[in-house]
Amino acid sequence: MARPSQELAELANHFEVNEMQPAPEPVRSYTREQYELSLSFHNMTHALQDKNSELLYQSQHDPLTGLANRNLLKKYLQEKINKQESFIFALLDLNDFKDVNDHWSHAHGDELLQHVANRLIDAMSKKGLVSRIGGDEFAIVFNADVTKEKAESLVELLRGRLKQSYQVIQDTLSIDCCCGLSCYPQDAKNRSDLMKCADLAMYAAKKENNTTFQWYQPQMRADLNERVELTHILGEAIKKNEFIIHYQPIIDVNNYSIQGFEALVRWQHLTKGVIPPGQFIPLAENSGQIIPLGELILDSVCKDISLWNQQVGTSVPIAVNLSVRQFDDPDLAKKIEETISRYKIVPGNVEFEITESLFAENSFQIQDLLNKIIDIGCKFSIDDFGTNQSSLSRLKNFEFHRIKIDKSFITELNSNEKAERILASIVNIGKTLKMSVIIEGVETQDQLHVVQALGCNYIQGFLFSPGVNFEAATRLLKNKTINPGDMKG
DSSP states (O other): OOOHHHHHHHHHHHHTTTTTTOSSOOOOSSSSHHHHHHHHHHHHHHHHHHHHHHHHHHHHHHTTTTOOOOHHHHHHHHHHTTTTTOOOEEEEEEEEEEHHHTOOOHHHHHHHHHHHHHHHHHHTTTSEEEEEEEETTEEEOOOOTTHHHHHHHHHHHHHHHSSSOHHHHHHTOEEEEOOOOOOOEETTTSSSHHHHHHHHHHHHHHHHHTTEEEOHHHHHHHHHHHHHHHHHHHHHHHHHHHHHEEEEEETTTTTOEEEEEEEEEEEEEEETTEEEEEHHHHHHHHTTHHHHHHHHHHHHHHHHHHHHHHSSSSOOOOOEEEEEGGGOOOOOOHHHHHHHHHTTOOOOGEEEEGGGGGGGOOOHHHHHHHHHHHTTTEEEEEEEEEOOOOHHHHHSSSSSSSSOOHHHHHHHTTTTTHHHHHHHHHHHHHTTOOOEEEOOOOOOOHHHHHHHHHTTTEEEEEOOOOBHHHHHHHHHHHOOOOOTTTTOO
């Protein structure tokens, strides 16, 4: 009579030890009660097994796209590493996906991710594991027989498929991507380092416009260490004011008179020497330190304007770059007004340069701050015009003083026959909207003649002067004009 109960207890132990794998048959029963108990236990084990399988699937798959998630990816990578297989790993990130959520809706973003996942699966066609590991980031573990050449072809194919338009909630959207690739075991000996290598390669790909992918290189890790170190010491540099301002003249193309300067910041580090803005400004933006740094730059510029008023008896407008991230500070306009008042300068002598990417944020706070700064008396210009998604409605609806055309257009005059026509079109837009136009990067007499023929108002470039320190800028102000080539050598 006790034997069935003992067998039932053994089955319960089997069920626990073997991770919810039930025994194939119920235990033998001698009474109706024992039979019903055995049957109930048997049904329970199968129900729990089904539920456990469902939970296991959910824990290893992305609920939105159905792709493998980060948990399953890590497990899969570790299994391949344990087998000592050589393989290629890739991280793929969608470009400007945040704009889809901000401009359209999160529902648009979710549906777009589902379409992307389907295209990734279709393009890979069982050539590897595709996973979504968070947000707009996907990962691919290529099969062992996929060579580097084949991986490159597949990534190019993936990008081509992903760039094709999508129909999302009755709207037509498009998206681009970039990719970083790493190899096991050449680049890393463990799973974590392999993923970091691909991430570094993807970061490098993002920095290169229109680059589909980058392979991991050891120098990328050295660059990362340099960025981490600079970010760490940046805060202290701001406290110690290790930054200097150089001023590049803005020249009237008709009489070569100085119509203003653009303020260019440089980091004068004690041991590293001069660190260019392209190296530390992105770090300041990513770390949030751009806000105190921006305050420091504006203070220095306003101080210099005040000194020019005293020493030269005159001053000209100074253009100061404003980062998108500085608009995260709700007190931005108030701080600008306080700084201008402290040095008793004319607000119109401070002109702020912003890029078109600012409007991609689509924020009421940004619009409100822009209007408050204009009310102070400061002016605005659009910098690097034509390199982002230009919106003519922004030019029509917002009070811009100038358009600054990116130097890439002037440098491409000889190699791209459309460049001059594009320049002419932008200059005409500025004239139509009664805004002055500055062309950056003028370095040769031929380029100067093209700009003059187009009827452009102002230019900047090494043909007239690079950025110079305060003392040199003071001498230029006193002279009032610069002839082409005067500052060379």
